[in-house]
Amino acid sequence: MSRPVAHTTGITTGLGLMILAMLIAPLIDVFSKLATTNASPTMITMVRFVFQGLCMLPLVIWTRSWRSFSWEMSFYHAIRAAIITISMVCFVATLAVMSVADAVAIYFVEPIILTVLSSIFLKEIIGWRRYTACAVGFIGAMIVIRPSFQEIGYVALLPVVTAFCIAIFAMMTRALAHREEPWAMQFQMSLWGIPICAILLVLGEGTDVKFLAPSLPDLTTWLWMATVGIFAAVSGILSVYAYRAAPASVLAPIHYLEIVSATLFGWLVFGDFPDPIKWLGISIIIGSGLYIIWRERRVASIKPVTKSETTSVSP
DSSP states (O other), X not given: OHHHHHHHHHHHHHHHHHHHHHHHHHHHHHHHHHHTTTSOXXXXXXXXXXXXXXXXXXXXXXXXXXXXXXGGGHHHHHHHHHHHHHHHHHHHHHHTTSOHHHHHHHHTTHHHHHHHHHHHHSOOOOOHHHHHHHHHHHHHHHHHHHHHHHHHGGGGGHXXXXXXXXXXXXXXXXXXXXXXXXXXXXXXXXXXXXXXXXXXXXXXXXXTOTTTOOOOOOHHHHHHHHHHHHHHHHHHHHHHHHHHHSOHHHHGGGGGHHHHHHHHHHHHHHOOOOOHHHHHHHHHHHHHHHHHHHHHHHHXXXXXXXXXXXXHOOO
């Protein structure tokens, strides 16, 4: 009887940690938006990597995750860091001109993009139901994007670029996760992200591209940027321990709580609140994402006996 109780306790703990992580995660975006008044998105991203790495360093040492560092995998970690850097820079650039809730809602097409990319590159079997849910989810995203696109132009599409990058990042992480500890992977991502951002800042200085250009923020802006890194580290740490305590299939729906908390923080700090049309789009995105998660769990629970039965499963 002790094993089921322990399992239930683990799931409860995992759910609690993930809920806390999703309540904290939008604070990363809130402080990023505050910092955009005096710092470029690339500058904010680099400082985030610095403080995120500093926060994680004690854990890497304590858990001895550094033992799993592999120079052979450095190339792949550098690619992961470059992809995540692009996604962060694009997202912060969006936050400078778009409400937190809208940007986060659009970003949540990432599971939809990941589903499509997994079927293409990882050869995962995706049936017409999930493809339909993906199409419906993109329609929801367009409903949210449309008014913002009319107001701010192509910048409104940058959260989609962020979602696309995160989907690629997730596929690479899935492929590398069995080779290294999660702490080691996250810490190395921060280490590689710092020089990549530095290169972008140099390019920004030479080309006079505003969202890449270096800046000399005031003390308050430095505080905002440091807070971004700290909350990113705390949210990441909580997520890692949540996934260690409970199955990913149980925790996946909790991620959509981030849209609710992002809306709340955006309203409290900036006075932004989605109108009914945007709420319709947000609801469609959440609904399609939850359906994809539910369908994946259902398909995963089916254990075919023969090869023919495997190919006949209709996800």
